[in-house]
Amino acid sequence: MSAPSTLVDLEKVSVRAGAVRILEDVSLVVSPGDAVGIFGSNGAGKTTLLRLIATLQPYSDGVCSILGVDSSTAARYDVRHQIGYVGHTPGLYRELTLLENLAFVADARGLDSALAAEALGDVGLAGAADRRVDHCSHGMQRRAEFARILMTEPQLLLLDEPHSALDANAVDLVDALVHRTLERGGAAVLVSHDRARVKTLSTRTHEIKDGMLR
Amino acid sequence: MSTGFLHQSSTITRRDLLRERRSGEVLWVTLPFGAIALLLVPLAIGTDAPTLQRIGPGMFWVIVMLFGVLIAIRQTNSETTAQRDLVALTGLDPAAIYVGKAFASFLLLLVFEVVLGAVTIALYDVSPSGWLVLPFVLVLAAAGLSLLGTLAAGIVATGQSATALVPLLVAPLSVPLLLGATQALEAIRLGRSSLSWVLLMTIVVLLLAVAGVLSARPLQETA
Amino acid sequence: MTTTQHETTVWPWIVMAAAGLLTFVASMSVSPDVVQGQLSRIMYVHVPAAWLAYLAFGVTMVASGMYLWKKDLKWDRRALASAEIGVVFTGLAIALGMVWAKPTWGVWWTWDSRLTLTAIMFFVYLGYLALRRTTDALDVRAKRAAILGVVAAVQIPLVHFSVVWWRGLHQAPSLIRPEPPEMDTAILLTLLLAVAAFTAMYVAMMFKRIELARLDDRVLVAEQTSSGPVAGEAVTAPDIARGS
Numbered sequence: 027m028s029a030p031s032t033l034v035d036l037e038k039v040s041v042r043a044g045a046v047r048i049l050e051d052v053s054l055v056v057s058p059g060d061a062v063g064i065f066g067s068n069g070a071g072k073t074t075l076l077r078l079i080a081t082l083q084p085y086s087d088g089v090c091s092i093l094g095v096d097s098s099t100a101a102r103y104d105v106r107h108q109i110g111y112v113g114h115t116p117g118l119y120r121e122l123t124l125l126e127n128l129a130f131v132a133d134a135r136g137l138d139s140a141l142a143a144e145a146l147g148d149v150g151l152a153g154a155a156d157r158r159v160d161h162c163s164h165g166m167q168r169r170a171e172f173a174r175i176l177m178t179e180p181q182l183l184l185l186d187e188p189h190s191a192l193d194a195n196a197v198d199l200v201d202a203l204v205h206r207t208l209e210r211g212g213a214a215v216l217v218s219h220d221r222a223r224v225k226t227l228s229t230r231t232h233e234i235k236d237g238m239l240r
Numbered sequence: 241m242s243t244g245f246l247h248q249s250s251t252i253t254r255r256d257l258l259r260e261r262r263s264g265e266v267l268w269v270t271l272p273f274g275a276i277a278l279l280l281v282p283l284a285i286g287t288d289a290p291t292l293q294r295i296g297p298g299m300f301w302v303i304v305m306l307f308g309v310l311i312a313i314r315q316t317n318s319e320t321t322a323q324r325d326l327v328a329l330t331g332l333d334p335a336a337i338y339v340g341k342a343f344a345s346f347l348l349l350l351v352f353e354v355v356l357g358a359v360t361i362a363l364y365d366v367s368p369s370g371w372l373v374l375p376f377v378l379v380l381a382a383a384g385l386s387l388l389g390t391l392a393a394g395i396v397a398t399g400q401s402a403t404a405l406v407p408l409l410v411a412p413l414s415v416p417l418l419l420g421a422t423q424a425l426e427a428i429r430l431g432r433s434s435l436s437w438v439l440l441m442t443i444v445v446l447l448l449a450v451a452g453v454l455s456a457r458p459l460q461e462t463a
Numbered sequence: 464m465t466t467t468q469h470e471t472t473v474w475p476w477i478v479m480a481a482a483g484l485l486t487f488v489a490s491m492s493v494s495p496d497v498v499q500g501q502l503s504r505i506m507y508v509h510v511p512a513a514w515l516a517y518l519a520f521g522v523t524m525v526a527s528g529m530y531l532w533k534k535d536l537k538w539d540r541r542a543l544a545s546a547e548i549g550v551v552f553t554g555l556a557i558a559l560g561m562v563w564a565k566p567t568w569g570v571w572w573t574w575d576s577r578l579t580l581t582a583i584m585f586f587v588y589l590g591y592l593a594l595r596r597t598t599d600a601l602d603v604r605a606k607r608a609a610i611l612g613v614v615a616a617v618q619i620p621l622v623h624f625s626v627v628w629w630r631g632l633h634q635a636p637s638l639i640r641p642e643p644p645e646m647d648t649a650i651l652l653t654l655l656l657a658v659a660a661f662t663a664m665y666v667a668m669m670f671k672r673i674e675l676a677r678l679d680d681r682v683l684v685a686e687q688t689s690s691g692p693v694a695g696e697a698v699t700a701p702d703i704a705r706g707s
Contacts, residue, residue: 103334104331106330107329113322117323117324119255121258122258133254134243134332150699151698154698198701268589272590279579289570365571
């Protein structure tokens with residue numbers, strides 16, 4: 027199967043929760059090499075859009091094609107492993123160590139478990155690999171999630187508020203992740219309040235307001 | 241790199257067992273809670289030895305069903321949206337996730353049953369009969385309860401009052417398991433065949449396994 | 464936290480081994496009971512284990528009270544150590560009692576007041592240990608546990624005097640009672656020796672457990688304070704960011 031020419035193709039997609047419209051007629055195309063920044067105020071629909079692209083959010087109207095498959099069909103299960111999603115809240119298991127969390131993902135993906143320790147070292151967490159997540163700061167947890175991205179090398183990188191809770195060193199980490207993804211022929215979509223930072227990183231930007239993308 | 245169904249399930253099972261080892265919720269909370277329940281019943285209804293010997297086996301199975309569901313749902317109930325998203329994007333088959341979770345719960349439930357069984361024998365002075373059939377009954381009860389609890393937790397997911405709602409769903413649906421377990425051992429005590437009851441439990445377990453596997457994908461999307 | 468090797472104290476292990484050996488030798492040296500036979504030797508472990516439970520939970524109460532007054536975590540560590548030891552020995556006393564009861568009374572268990580209240584006490588302190596696992600915030604954990612540690616101690620006199628207030632199968636107190644003990648001198652001396660040995664064992668166990676608790680708390684504090692803006696050794700600059 028050849029690589030798709032577009033990685034994300036949303037055509038007039040709407041997401042509703044009951045009578046409430048969260049996203050309205052959103053159209054977006056993301057091709058390999060694109061780094062798309064999306065800005066918007068709280069409640070504008072940024073996170074919903076990102077989860078929609080991650081194939082985690084059902085939609086009510088339109089056509090949504092992610093990595094060449096219609097995300098409303100079962101084919102989405104075949105491409106999910108190519109998506110790297112770092113949400114606003116860390117998805118780590120609090121009782122496990124940082125290394126165990128990454129080793130779980132490596133195991134699930136059939137990757138060499140040594141990659142987990144290597145990835146943690148790459149993000150500066152080698153010394154905290156055996157620390158339980160509930161003993162780690164939010165910034166450390168975020169770094170660990172970036173380590174997961176390094177380890178899994180996704181085609182489509184989705185980052186929700188990537189620069190929050192990071193120190194100066196780790197902020198550069200986000201840039202590095204995005205560049206690496208683009209170099210691999212992938213694409214990145216970043217949602218953020220940090221306009222200045224994201225604009226320097228992005229090939230183009232959009233504004234989302236009241237569920238509509240401009 | 242994709243992995244086989246068995247590997248995917250075992251990844252989930254190992255994760256759940258490791259989380260349990262760290263949190264100790266079953267060992268330190270649910271198991272003592274079940275033991276306390278067995279201790280409290282005679283204090284309430286009277287400590288007449290023949291009465292306790294008669295009701296002991298039944299009390300054991302009721303405690304297993306009611307408290308065992310807490311074991312089956314513990315991980316799913318505490319899962320955050322972010323954690324569910326992470327697992328969904330690993331590319332693991334939802335059916336494999338279901339089987340992996342249920343198997344972890346099954347193992348913990350077996351331990352739960354064995355320990356509480358010993359407590360019941362001690363406190364109620366019960367002499368269990370049917371030692372050949374008993375292991376099958378324990379295994380089937382643990383399997384059925386874990387499959388049912390994992391399925392129910394997946395249905396309710398993060399809905400309102402999830403923690404109370406799942407036991408409410410599971411309790412009535414566990415009746416065939418409860419009946420099968422109690423009647424199988426009662427049949428042996430009376431010198432009759434327990435085969436029909438064991439078969440009932442087996443069929444229930446198989447139906448639950450099929451239902452759980454088939455509904456795993458649709459349920460992942462509604463969470 | 465320094466990286467120097469922590470030196471292990473050896474004397475507690477020696478004391479524990481010696482106490483166990485002494486109890487074993489003493490209990491095997493005295494003649495068995497005329498009626499119960501060899502089964503009576505269980506008493507030389509069961510009774511000291513029960514005594515140790517009282518002692519341990521009593522110390523937990525005192526240490527908990529001291530923590531609530533002084534707010535010094537060393538008292539919390541002492542309360543924890545004593546409660547853990549108390550739970551182990553309560554469980555041991557119950558188990559040995561059951562082993563003794565089956566051939567003697569014909570049942571593993573009877574709903575005698577002493578046995579029932581001892582079992583309840585066991586679960587209450589299990590709950591104390593479970594409560595301590597709910598948070599790693601040292602002061603919060605210590606306060607919650609201290610309150611329970613003080614309240615739960617009301618069970619100690621209840622358990623001990625239950626055989627006096629309510630008639631049941633379990634025999635009345637042999638040692639801790641207003642009248643002098645009524646038992647053969649050799650048996651009494653052996654029992655007292657066993658109680659002394661177990662008490663020494665308790666002291667040794669407390670020492671080791673408090674030592675361990677102190678180390679645990681140091682690790683926790685180090686982890687919790689190293690995750691702020693000054694990251695400490697655990698967090699370094701990312702390698703890949705430097706190269707990109």
